Amino acid sequence: MMKNQETKKRPVVALTGASGYIGHHLVNKLTEHADVVALSRNINNKQDTAQVTWRSCDLFSMSDAEKALEGVDFAVYLVHSMKPSAKLTQGSFENMDVILADNFAQAAKKQRLKQIVYLSGIIPENEKLSRHLSSRLEVENILRAYGTPVTTIRAGLIVGPKGSSFPILKKLVKRLPVMVLPKWTRTKTHPIALPDVLTALDKSIGNQTLSNRAIDIGGPEIMSYKEMMRQTTEVMGLRRKMINVPFLTVKLSRLWVSLTTNSPKEMVYPLIESLTHPMTAKPEHMDEEISFGKITFKQSVHQTLQEEKQNAKERKSVMKPNAPSIQQDVRSVQRIPLPAGKDADWVSNYYMIWLHQLIHPFLKIEVDETNEYSIQTRLLSLPLLTFRYSEDRSTVNRSLYYITGGAFENKAENKRGRLEFRRIPHSDECIVAIHDYLPSLPWFIYRYTQAKAHLWVMYQFHKHLMKLEVHPPNNPILVTTET
Missing domain, CATH: 3.30.530.20 (START domain)
Known part of the structure; x- marks a missing residue:
């Protein structure tokens, strides 16, 4: 081979939560310019490709984390432990997240990673944070604790299929002809479409100007949760009556939302508790290249609904695999x-x-x-x-x-x-x-x-x-x- 024909080695990026809804989409984007080590606890139905290598990894185990990051240059950390991780899980998600982040950060140091990119939530200033946001900030600090450069991407409500916050909002709109809206639904937030989040994560990898920085990202609009509900009803072609009330507290709201959407309280409660905070990107924490999403809220809702329809068709055409046996752990x-x-x-x-x-x-x-x-x-x-x-x-x-x-x-x-x-x-x-x-x-x-x-x-x-x-x-x- 001639010297001027030497090919540049593609970077190796480890992706935690690769089978999750953000990780699944990010894999395809990363393989355009990098080789991906996709990490998941269960890889029984996963197949390696030329650009993607699947590794089984339980991040509650430090030895698993160390093996998972062998030969890796960069890592994207998408882990969150709101759902139970064993048949009997005793403990809060905050404490679970401490262990996961600490194992990962120590493994990153041992394997000499060049950077960790971490997806977090927008952190309001000068306020007492909810449990969910306090945990997100604690995880960020733990990931930084062992010397590996960390770039934190902070987003508000992410509009995409199979997520956490938007599917709950969509279920409320779909199931309630009359919506009683407590005070927190007038709080301002900064929704962002999933493709814009993927772009921000992708452009952060290897970007030394973002090293050890926390960057806020958001879509082109700032709006209240009430306005998001209204626009979602329009996209879905529904008519809903909305009534503002001043007396429904956050504690009552989280129970009401969990029951109405049939969503697990382990996931709903921390999210609803965070909605009292204004979750808007701050100019001083934004970056010209990655912070400003281009897709409007209505466009993102439309894209999400279309993708959900397509996914539903694909699920019907594929036989369901046998459910794994449940370990009594x-x-x-x-x-x-x-x-x-x-x-x-x-x-x-x-x-x-x-x-x-x-x-x-x-x-x-x-x-x-x-x-x-x-x-x-x-x-x-x-x-x-x-x-x-x-x-x-x-x-x-x-x-x-x-x-x-x-x-x-x-x-x-x-x-x-x-x-x-x-x-x-x-x-x-x-x-x-x-x-x-x-x-x-x-x-x-x-x-x-x-x-x-x-x-x-x-x-x-x-x-x-x-x-x-x-x-x-x-x-x-x-x-x-x-x-």
């Missing part, structure tokens, strides 16, 4: 305070000592020379649960224990069960999480006994840490010798 995640000057390694050791004292005199905790901890009955010394400390996967900011046995564990099925203590970057808080735990008890009994007991224990531990003095005990050691 558990994920339980809680946030606890971290005493001054202490780290995750300290709090994990202290937890074992505290738990040993809490369960006395009925149970006990013993630890052997291999760092395996065993929760046992006192009379028979029957192990109920055993945990082995993973020294090679732990740091001062993350202590990891693999669940290795005991009467309460499903020995035949357990492969990845683990307990971890993780410090949230740049904070005085810690996450305690159980992942992929498979109990041996019958499911109904487990849910209302062992699962409830774990939540009670974590609540008590949280209270205990709050009461600790500013200088808690140093170097805790679990004493197992019986007196």
